Amino acid sequence: MRNTLRRPWHPLPAGQALAFPMDDGSGDSLAGTLHRPPDPATDRPLVLLIHGLAGSEDSPYIRAAAGAALSHGHAVLRLNLRGAGPFVGRTRQRYHAGRTADVRAVLAHLARDLPDVAAAGVVVVGYSLAGNMVLKLMGEGEALPPVVRAAVAVSAPIDLSATSRRFLRPRNRPYHLWLLRQMKAETLATPAEPGSAEAGRQAAVRRARTIYAFDNDYVAPANGWRDAEEYYRVNSARRFMSAITRPTLVIHALDDPWIAPEPYLDFDWAAHPALLPLIVTKGGHVGFHAAQENGGAILGGGWLDRCLVRFLETLA
Incomplete structure (x- = not known):
């Protein structure tokens, strides 16, 4: 019997494997795969995609977003957090929900070593746990690297304690x-x-x-x-969000089974114009299933990736 619950693969063109040594004395590195579009546009920022808890650069939602961004002329870096992906079991330390120093180190490598792909800046996109990390990064004031133009957070547990209790x-x-x-x-x-x-x-x-x-x-x-x-x-990203000054799209569904809606509903979005909340009633956790023309359903991609692409278009 065919397994109808098998996760989609989302094929991508060949990419360049990269390693980003951390400068904290641990000897650890982060791994990633860089994809360049067939017809690169110099005015389009690099899209840095970061997975959630127990994920990797090959998580279906990461591959789906990479395909969508590439098809619109953006270079894409699919990043594995410390101790994830190819480096499972090969690092002394591991990622957590607030480890923004690792992302800053990767951004510094990009600005210094790959100036051609980062010339138009970087848009940092985080899912679930990495969504919290990205919002924290964006709200860290002068520690935020200048190469970052904007960010996107999807299904972020902005109150980590409330999320842990909800589990x-x-x-x-x-x-x-x-x-x-x-x-x-x-x-x-x-x-x-x-x-x-x-x-x-x-x-x-x-x-x-x-x-x-x-x-x-x-x-x-x-x-x-x-x-x-x-x-x-x-x-928790909630305590950093009021300090965000660069364009940041926040996508979340109120029916997310693992993340409480109250931290999103109680936040004063109108007082923080750099934040663009896209909060919908249904969508689950990094789900947002979209209907196909034939009435079927697709996993990943679809509505969520169209939102990402539309946001990227506003930055061009």
């Missing part, structure tokens, strides 16, 4: 457990030296039964925070 709802249990398994696998893929602090934290990862416990016993101590609540408070 505990009974209806979310299947996805919660699946996601926790993926997070554990990514983390435990890097062997820890016996008796080290990391070995102790990895033991806590094995014991974790919820994402909150994972964040509390692994992410927080591994990055210098007291507990999960401090990690959430310091890194």
Whole structure:
């Protein structure tokens, strides 16, 4: 029997594999794939696509967005966060919802080493966890690199604590457990030296039964925070959004099963003209299924990628 739930692949033209060494003394690198359009336009910014939790540059929504941007003349970089994609099990540290320093390092590499593709600037696009990261990046004031022209955040958990609590709802249990398994696998893929602090934290990862416990016993101590609540408070995008001054499209669906709607509904969008909220009633989490002409449905692409392209057109 054919598997009708198989995720779409979204074929892309061949790209250039890149590695971005981090300058924090860890020896870690981030990996990505750069695609140049067949007919490049010098006035169109590079589109930097960043995946969500337990994703990679090959997540279907990343590949779909890459195809849409390429077809409209934009160069595209599909980036893997630290410890994701080709570097699972090959880094000393891992990404988290607020690790904007890694994105800034990649942007610095692009501006310095690939000036031709970054000549018209960069539009940073983040999905889910990376959506929170991108909004935080955009609101970090003078730390935001000048090469960034604009940003897009899709289904971002702008209140990390509220999102973690929402995962505990009974209806979310299947996805919660699946996601926790993926997070554990990514983390435990890097062997820890016996008796080290990391070995102790990895033991806590094995014991974790919820994402909150994972964040509390692994992410927080591994990055210098007291507990999960401090990690959430310091890194939630909501506290940075009022400082955003460059064009930023925020796409979110109020029926997202994993992200509470209140942080979006309570935010004073009118007081922050650089933020363009596209908040709809239905769409799920990075879903936004679009109807085909024959009445079928497509996954990824469709409405969400048309919104991305329209936003990019406003920057030309």
